[in-house]
Amino acid sequence: MIDYKEFAKAELNRVIPIQNRFKEEFDIDSYTNWFYDDESGILRLYNNDDDEIFFKYIPIGTFSLSQKTWMWSWLNNSLVVKSKIETLKIKQFGEENQFEKLTTGTFPSDEFDGWEFLAISQKVLNGIGVYKINGDKLNYYLLLTEILNPDGNQEIIKLKQKIVDCGYHGFKRPAFICQHLELNSSNGFEEAFETFPGMDLDEDDDFSAWCDECEKKRTECDGWNDESEEFAKIKLICEDFYFEIKESNQKIT
Ligand SMILES: [Zn+2]
Ligand SMILES: [Zn+2]
Structure with a gap:
């Protein structure tokens, strides 16, 4: 049996260069604002209407800053099913490998766990990059799966409204x-x-x-x-x- 700690660490190390390339390619750090929409699963990073970029995402989980707990999206009732259904594959992967942290819906945690979960998600669900949103009460961990062309994209028009x-x-x-x-x-x-x-x-x-x-x-x-x-x-x-x-x-x- 693989040791979870070893596995998670290796996954994190595997993803770091992927993430660095991703950030460089799309100049991710140049955007100061974010907006995400659960219904469409679209993340908008932007400075203004002429300087923006859109990604499709899967919400992986949240970290509660007050309670110091992690919650996997598949357990989160405030998310629409369409967006979170994919995260059940991570749970299944956890069951196959007997990784308790991947199969328990919510538990005491730290922000570092979240990065490891993103790295594992990137492997299981094939992401192009990851993104963490720092909210007032929660941090949102998103797996980005594709970049979207906004031209004539109805979901993006709706999101911006x-x-x-x-x-x-x-x-x-x-x-x-x-x-x-x-x-x-x-x-x-x-x-x-x-x-x-x-x-x-x-x-x-x-x-x-x-x-x-x-x-x-x-x-x-x-x-x-x-x-x-x-x-x-x-x-x-x-x-x-x-x-x-x-x-x-x-x-x-
Ligand atoms: Zn309302
Ligand atoms: Zn009236």
């Missing part, structure tokens, strides 16, 4: 509703155009909706003007909240 963080759903695209629409109210749901969750939006389009009373006012006023807008008092929310509100307010006839 995600600029609203309501505090509940993470970063999402903005949406606009009148003051009378609430979760569990039943006030009607008039939309600027027909919508469905996750749909692509043109650059000039926003999710926007208002209630039956606002629609009445809008008709009286011949459209949106100072008076009808004052009545509606449109507010900004996130797209997830928008579709929750739509569910209870729309009247199906």
